[in-house]
Amino acid sequence: MKAVVKTKREPGIEVLDVEVPEVRDTDVLVKVRAGSLCGSDVHIYEWTPNYEFLPLPIIIGHEFSGEVVEVGSKVSTVAVGDRVTAMPGMACSRCSFCQIGKSEFCTGRLSLGMSANGAFAEYVRLTAAASIFKIPENVDYETSALSEPLSVALHAVDLSNIKAGQTAAILGPGPIGLLTLQVLKAAGAAAVMVAGTGADGRRLEIARELGADVIIDVEKEDPVSKAREMTRAYSSAGLDFVFEASGNPRSIPQALSMVRARGTVIAIGIHPANAEIQTTELVRRSKSIIGAYAYDQETWLRSLVLMASGKVRIEPMVTHRLPILEAKDGFELAISKEAAKVLFIL
Ligand SMILES: [Zn+2]
Ligand SMILES: [Zn+2]
The missing domain is CATH 3.40.50.720 (NAD(P)-binding Rossmann-like Domain)
Incomplete structure (x- = not known):
């Protein structure tokens, strides 16, 4: 599959051919339909300070929407065919906090596009089903890609x-x-x-x-x-x-x-x-x-409701739609401020 990969500790990204991730018993595989370029992706592209912790190479991108194409044997909350978005922070479900139901304090949390392979790719593997949300029927993939x-x-x-x-x-x-x-x-x-x-x-x-x-x-x-x-x-x-x-x-x-x-x-x-x-x-x-930093699950749900109700409109903000093969152009458009929101369409 094609993916936008940060390979070197210097400015730039590459679009590479990589393996489709393997699905283990608690994983969910999503066919990405829209990825949305975030300021932090631009920081990673420009390689500004505070991103040294990234394990390279890594597929970047954490704002996205897509369709579930495969679920692990232990996943019951989402099914193949569901249209979904997901919170980029994925709790590990194994540490002592996750075991007592306090996953907000998870010590083994993985973050899409930061510590786990992200969503600017044809497929993304999600390791925490609890962070996945179904998209309301009247909300399209482009709109819901901005849930984050x-x-x-x-x-x-x-x-x-x-x-x-x-x-x-x-x-x-x-x-x-x-x-x-x-x-x-x-x-x-x-x-x-x-x-x-x-x-x-x-x-x-x-x-x-x-x-x-x-x-x-x-x-x-x-x-x-x-x-x-x-x-x-x-x-x-x-x-x-x-x-x-x-x-x-x-x-x-x-x-x-x-x-x-x-x-x-x-x-x-x-x-x-x-x-x-x-x-x-x-x-x-x-x-x-x-x-003000981040959000919780309840906030994420209300974001989807705001989109479904039309109180928040995404379409006027999307100034550019590109295939991921042209990812570099997308980053440059964001840096020049010519773009409000750049979407990668898959
Ligand atoms: Zn973001
Ligand atoms: Zn945990």
């Missing part, structure tokens, strides 16, 4: 405890930012600003199409005064929430200035360097910064 980033965005919005009628901004109109926008609107946000740079032109247009009330290019307009202007009508002089999804350390202090007294900054982006924050403003105006 939608779960990340949904978890971040859950953590904010936003109430209908409150206001928010999102810094960074990448896939996570665009999904966070849609979840915020579904949760009843009164007004949402999406901020990006000049290079984000196309992504900001998609944000507008997906319901952003205000979009700004931070190279041309000051997001702090824009936030004040935007919330004047609600007499709150600042936003209730700012979601940091750009991964730029400078945007953390900016976000802190954009929220009102007692407002909250939710950090989702992975930053290559530490941010400097205005501690006095944080203290005197009783602001908070919280980190």
Whole structure:
């Protein structure tokens, strides 16, 4: 089968012919139908720091959907023919935590595309049936391939405890930012600003199409005064929430200035360097910064429901569809920010 493989500890990937994985008694083999390129895949492609732990060679990719084509003799929860997505973290079912039903603390967890062969391939082997979810009937493979980033965005919005009628901004109109926008609107946000740079032109247009009330290019307009202007009508002089999804350390202090007294900054982006924050403003105006990472099974299920209900739309975010033979082009499109979401279609 064809697969996108990281073979060397240097920038780049290769598309290689490799063996279809063998199915053992607790495994599930899925014919991948759509793979979605994630920021972390791009980091692996560019070979930025913090990925040295990857065992090479490894098939990358963890956002995907597909059809079950084979199940091991001990698997009863999924069947051949099921249309599925799966959480990339796969508990081992053997360690002491898994045995007492606390698989969230699993010490032998394998992660698709990071420590186990991933999904940018014709077939992917899943070793934990509990992490597999059936796709609702009215949701297609392309849409459900984004269950993972939608779960990340949904978890971040859950953590904010936003109430209908409150206001928010999102810094960074990448896939996570665009999904966070849609979840915020579904949760009843009164007004949402999406901020990006000049290079984000196309992504900001998609944000507008997906319901952003205000979009700004931070190279041309000051997001702090824009936030004040935007919330004047609600007499709150600042936003209730700012979601940091750009991964730029400078945007953390900016976000802190954009929220009102007692407002909250939710950090989702992975930053290559530490941010400097205005501690006095944080203290005197009783602001908070919280980190949002990953999700759980319940979040994943609600992501599928949001897609099925049409409250979250994926189609406008998919700017490029490529066969995996052209995987390199996909990575380059993502790096140039020309793409919002790149899908590999199999
Ligand atoms: Zn991802
Ligand atoms: Zn375990």
